[in-house]
Amino acid sequence: MASKKYLLLAGAMSLLAASTGFAQVQPNYDALDSSKVPASRMAQHNNFINHQYDYPAKPRDMWELGFHGGYHFIRGDMDARPGFGGGLSLRKSLGHTFSVRAEYIGSFDRGLDYRLRPATYANSTAWSATAARNGGMIVPNYKTATHTASIDLMASLSNILFYKSQPKVNWYVFGGYSLMLADVDVDALDASGNGYDYSGINFSGKRKDIKDDLKNLLDGEYEQNAPSQGNRVQIGRRDDNQLLRHAIDFGTGIAFKVSKRFNIGIEEKLIMPFDDYLDGYNSGAYDASKDFMSYTSVRLNFNLGNPNKRVEPLWWVNPLDHAYNELSSPRHMKLPTPVLPDADGDGVTDQFDREPNTPAGAPVDVNGVAKDTDGDGVPDYKDKQLITPTYCQPVDADGVGKCPDPECCKNVKPACASLVFPSVAFKGSSTKVSSDNEAILSSVANTLRSNPECNVLVTGHAGAKGKKGGVDLSSRRVDAVIDYLADQQGIDRGRFIKQNTPGESSTVDLAPAN
Incomplete structure (x- = not known):
C-alpha cells in the first residue's frame, strides 16, 4: 500500500510541475517603499534611503x-x-529561507494482520477470550484515532534564484516537535461478546484471501481498549485509552503558486513518537522497531494580510x-560622474566627434x-594665410591665394630684364642646399612672387672642359636649387x-629668362 502511495505522490507532483497554469503571477516588492516597513525597522529603512546603511529593512509579510x-497510515x-x-x-516567515509553522492533524488509521501471533505480545487482557479459543494465538488488528499538534522549523530551498525572477515553485524541508494523543482500540470480541475462532481460516493461503476471510469474520466494532502501558489520560472513545506521547517530526513538500494569494502544495510528513503500541501490538522478538505515522497531504494555502501594507x-x-533591478535600472544607486572617451583630446567626446582624428x-x-x-578648404592648423579674401581663391595646399592684379595695373608689363638674382655656391661635390643658400634662395623666391610674370634661367657649370662627370654634378645642383624654390618656397616649376x-663648377647662376 505504501509503495502505491509514493507512486501517486510522484505522479501528482510531476503533473503540477508540468502545468503552466500555476505560474502566472510574479510578486512585486519595492525595497524603497516605506508603506510595507514596520515602525520597528523604519530607522534602518531611512538609513538605507539616505545611503547610510547598505541593506534595506525587512518588510512586513503575510501569514x-x-x-x-x-492519506494517513501507521x-x-x-x-x-x-x-x-x-x-x-x-x-x-522568519526570513527569505526559514519560517515557523504550527499545525494540527486529526487522523483515523486501521490495520489488520494476516498471521497468527502470540497473544502475550499484545500486553492486554482484551485478547484473552480469542487467545483461549486459538491456543494462545491471535490475529492483531487496530483502529487508532489521533490528535497531533506540531511546531516545525521550515527551510525553503527555491527562493534564492540567481538566473530567474521570483520563484513560482517552493520546495521546502522541515522538522520539529509534535504532541500526540492517540486512542487505540482493537476488535477482539464478536457481536456476542465471545472471542473469535480462526479455525475456519486457511493461514497457509494467499495473503489477500486470508485478509478477506478475516474481514468477513470480524464485526468491526473495535470494542476493546488497546494495551494500557503508562502515560494514559481519561480522554477518548473508551475510558482510560488515550496515549499522550511526545514525538519528533520531519518531512518535505512542494508548493505551486496560483496567485499572490493562493498556492497548492503536496507534502509528506513522518511523525515518530518512539512508541510500539500505536497499532495495539508489540511484536517483541519479531520486530524491535517503533511505530511511526506517515501523512501524505494535499494542501490549500491562503496568504492573509493587507497587500497595501504587506x-x-x-x-x-x-x-x-532588488539588487538585480538596481543593476538593470538604477533608482537608488549612487553613480559616479561619467567619464567619456575623447581619443584625439580636442574636448569633444568620441560619441559626438565628427572628426575623431584631429591633430593635437x-x-x-x-x-x-x-x-x-x-572657408578656403584648408583647416586653420594648416593655413599659412589664415584669412584669404574670397576673390583670391582658390588657394594652394598651404591656404595661400592668388589675388588678381588691380584693374589699373593689368596692362603694365613687369621689367623682368632689370631683375638681378644672386648665384648659389656649393662646396666640394655637395648637391645639398646649405642653410646659407636657403636664405639666398628665400630672397629669390620673394622677388619671383612679386614678379609672377618673370621666369628664371638656372645655369650650372660643368667645369672648364665640360667633362661628363662635371655635367652630371652640375645638373644635380641645378635640380637641387629648383627643387628648393618649388617645394619649399612654392614657386611654380x-x-x-x-x-x-x-x-x-662650384656655382649655380640665376638670371631673368625673359
Whole structure:
C-alpha cells in the first residue's frame, strides 16, 4: 500500500510541475517603499534611503493559512489499511529561507494482520477470550484515532534564484516537535461478546484471501481498549485509552503558486513518537522497531494580510530581486560622474566627434571638426594665410591665394630684364642646399612672387672642359636649387629653365629668362 502511495505522490507532483497554469503571477516588492516597513525597522529603512546603511529593512509579510487532507497510515507491526488525515496550519516567515509553522492533524488509521501471533505480545487482557479459543494465538488488528499538534522549523530551498525572477515553485524541508494523543482500540470480541475462532481460516493461503476471510469474520466494532502501558489520560472513545506521547517530526513538500494569494502544495510528513503500541501490538522478538505515522497531504494555502501594507510571505520573494533591478535600472544607486572617451583630446567626446582624428592642438568647432576660418578648404592648423579674401581663391595646399592684379595695373608689363638674382655656391661635390643658400634662395623666391610674370634661367657649370662627370654634378645642383624654390618656397616649376655651360663648377647662376 505504501509503495502505491509514493507512486501517486510522484505522479501528482510531476503533473503540477508540468502545468503552466500555476505560474502566472510574479510578486512585486519595492525595497524603497516605506508603506510595507514596520515602525520597528523604519530607522534602518531611512538609513538605507539616505545611503547610510547598505541593506534595506525587512518588510512586513503575510501569514499563510493552510487546509490539508490526505492519506494517513501507521507503519507498525502489521499491514496498514487506508486511513485519512486532515487539519489546518498557520505559517509565518522568519526570513527569505526559514519560517515557523504550527499545525494540527486529526487522523483515523486501521490495520489488520494476516498471521497468527502470540497473544502475550499484545500486553492486554482484551485478547484473552480469542487467545483461549486459538491456543494462545491471535490475529492483531487496530483502529487508532489521533490528535497531533506540531511546531516545525521550515527551510525553503527555491527562493534564492540567481538566473530567474521570483520563484513560482517552493520546495521546502522541515522538522520539529509534535504532541500526540492517540486512542487505540482493537476488535477482539464478536457481536456476542465471545472471542473469535480462526479455525475456519486457511493461514497457509494467499495473503489477500486470508485478509478477506478475516474481514468477513470480524464485526468491526473495535470494542476493546488497546494495551494500557503508562502515560494514559481519561480522554477518548473508551475510558482510560488515550496515549499522550511526545514525538519528533520531519518531512518535505512542494508548493505551486496560483496567485499572490493562493498556492497548492503536496507534502509528506513522518511523525515518530518512539512508541510500539500505536497499532495495539508489540511484536517483541519479531520486530524491535517503533511505530511511526506517515501523512501524505494535499494542501490549500491562503496568504492573509493587507497587500497595501504587506508583501507575500518571504519564501515567495527572491531576496536578490532588488539588487538585480538596481543593476538593470538604477533608482537608488549612487553613480559616479561619467567619464567619456575623447581619443584625439580636442574636448569633444568620441560619441559626438565628427572628426575623431584631429591633430593635437588644432582648433575645432562644437562637432570636433577642425576650424576653417576663411572657408578656403584648408583647416586653420594648416593655413599659412589664415584669412584669404574670397576673390583670391582658390588657394594652394598651404591656404595661400592668388589675388588678381588691380584693374589699373593689368596692362603694365613687369621689367623682368632689370631683375638681378644672386648665384648659389656649393662646396666640394655637395648637391645639398646649405642653410646659407636657403636664405639666398628665400630672397629669390620673394622677388619671383612679386614678379609672377618673370621666369628664371638656372645655369650650372660643368667645369672648364665640360667633362661628363662635371655635367652630371652640375645638373644635380641645378635640380637641387629648383627643387628648393618649388617645394619649399612654392614657386611654380614651369617658371624655371635649366642649362649647363662650361665655367666655375662650384656655382649655380640665376638670371631673368625673359
